[in-house]
Amino acid sequence: MQQPHRIFPVLGLGFLNIFLNLIQAPMSFCADDPRYLNCSSTIQCGDLQGISYPFWGLNRARYCGLSPEFQITCNKSAPTITITNQNFRVLRINNASRVLTVARSAYWYNLCPRYLHNTSQVAPFAYTSDTVTDNLTLYYGCPSISSIIPGSMMESSHFTCKTNQSSIVGYVLVKKAGDFTSANLTSIRDYFGACNTSVIIPVNLSAIQDIEANVTLDALKAAIKQGFGMQWPDDDGLCQKCLKSGGQCGQVQNSGEFTCYCRERSHSSSCPGMP
């Protein structure tokens, strides 16, 4: 008695499944790959707008960019990247020349950061040719102004950091060709050798020339805020080819290989059916 009643609902569900499969198949074919959609979004943070591959972070997933150094975070509208634990404020990104203009975050607001660290290695980036990496040094914990050091220049390049214990006397020193003749080299070395620590800051060539012309703290602060350039490695047009075919560039997480996210799925270099 019960049998026909049981068969009927089962058959009914079977038909329903077939029907659903028929409409779902073309729908899933049309649906865009979520990775394609995610990597189509760009990074916006403060003055930095419309940033895409090889950068990731914020609304772009890890698979839309390269290694951790290419992650952009946004600290109260200050775009930031972190390389070997050191934070850099991102001022500009030029994707045609693959150049990133950055400044040390620790020195953005003043010359007295809590922790004194030299600028870390910037790999996988490389300094641009207009970056002067080791001519500008800030010395901390120096003896008070000494008569050994020729007057006015040292006076104008002197600054003081207040810690809650005491004041730390600091100086800016710019190395340039022709400076430090044998007459004053030894005394300068002795004087700065007596300072507790020093930090070397990379700056743009044009800014260091301004400081060399007239060492002042304002020129120094302006030089730091102007930032310096680093370039990321060339991918031999790999991403450009993917973009031209209508795809979005990214990276396969476990292999680190380049991948091109197309509307329907990912391909190794470019989307099919496009010129």
Ligand SMILES: *[C@@H]1O[C@H](CO)[C@@H](O)[C@H](O)[C@H]1NC(C)=O
């Ligand atoms: C992309 O993916 C990341 C990580 O899953 C997520 O946080 C982000 O909101 C996504 N962005 C968009 C535009 O969907």
Ligand SMILES: *[C@@H]1O[C@H](CO)[C@@H](O)[C@H](O)[C@H]1NC(C)=O
């Ligand atoms: C964000 O920026 C502030 C300065 O405006 C700084 O004190 C703070 O350490 C930064 N936070 C992070 C996580 O970098």
Ligand SMILES: *[C@@H]1O[C@H](CO)[C@@H](O)[C@H](O)[C@H]1NC(C)=O
């Ligand atoms: C630079 O970015 C723009 C827009 O985001 C894009 O159209 C262009 O193809 C990119 N150029 C290169 C060299 O990647």
Ligand SMILES: *[C@@H]1O[C@H](CO)[C@@H](O)[C@H](O)[C@H]1NC(C)=O
């Ligand atoms: C920075 O580098 C210079 C030169 O190598 C070194 O003398 C100095 O001690 C370093 N400073 C710090 C804080 O490590």
Ligand SMILES: *[C@@H]1O[C@H](CO)[C@@H](O)[C@H](O)[C@H]1NC(C)=O
């Ligand atoms: C340098 O540091 C040592 C120990 O931290 C301190 O005793 C000394 O007073 C400092 N020298 C100067 C000139 O600040």
Ligand SMILES: *[C@@H]1O[C@H](CO)[C@@H](O)[C@H](O)[C@H]1NC(C)=O
């Ligand atoms: C600096 O001041 C804070 C409180 O403002 C205190 O906790 C800390 O111990 C002080 N540091 C030193 C080295 O005196």
Ligand SMILES: *[C@@H]1O[C@H](CO)[C@@H](O)[C@H](O)[C@H]1NC(C)=O
């Ligand atoms: C940097 O210092 C070196 C000497 O150590 C000097 O030859 C060079 O000209 C300096 N660069 C600039 C831009 O002043």
Ligand SMILES: *[C@@H]1O[C@H](CO)[C@@H](O)[C@H](O)[C@H]1NC(C)=O
């Ligand atoms: C070293 O001496 C030369 C000439 O005697 C002078 O032009 C230069 O400013 C001096 N350097 C410093 C850092 O005072």
Ligand SMILES: *[C@@H]1O[C@H](CO)[C@@H](O)[C@H](O)[C@H]1NC(C)=O
């Ligand atoms: C350097 O700058 C100071 C302060 O701006 C100014 O008083 C001085 O005349 C300048 N020196 C030169 C040589 O330009």
Ligand SMILES: *[C@@H]1O[C@H](CO)[C@@H](O)[C@H](O)[C@H]1NC(C)=O
């Ligand atoms: C260095 O400064 C010059 C002159 O202001 C500028 O044209 C150049 O773009 C700067 N370099 C970087 C990497 O920002």
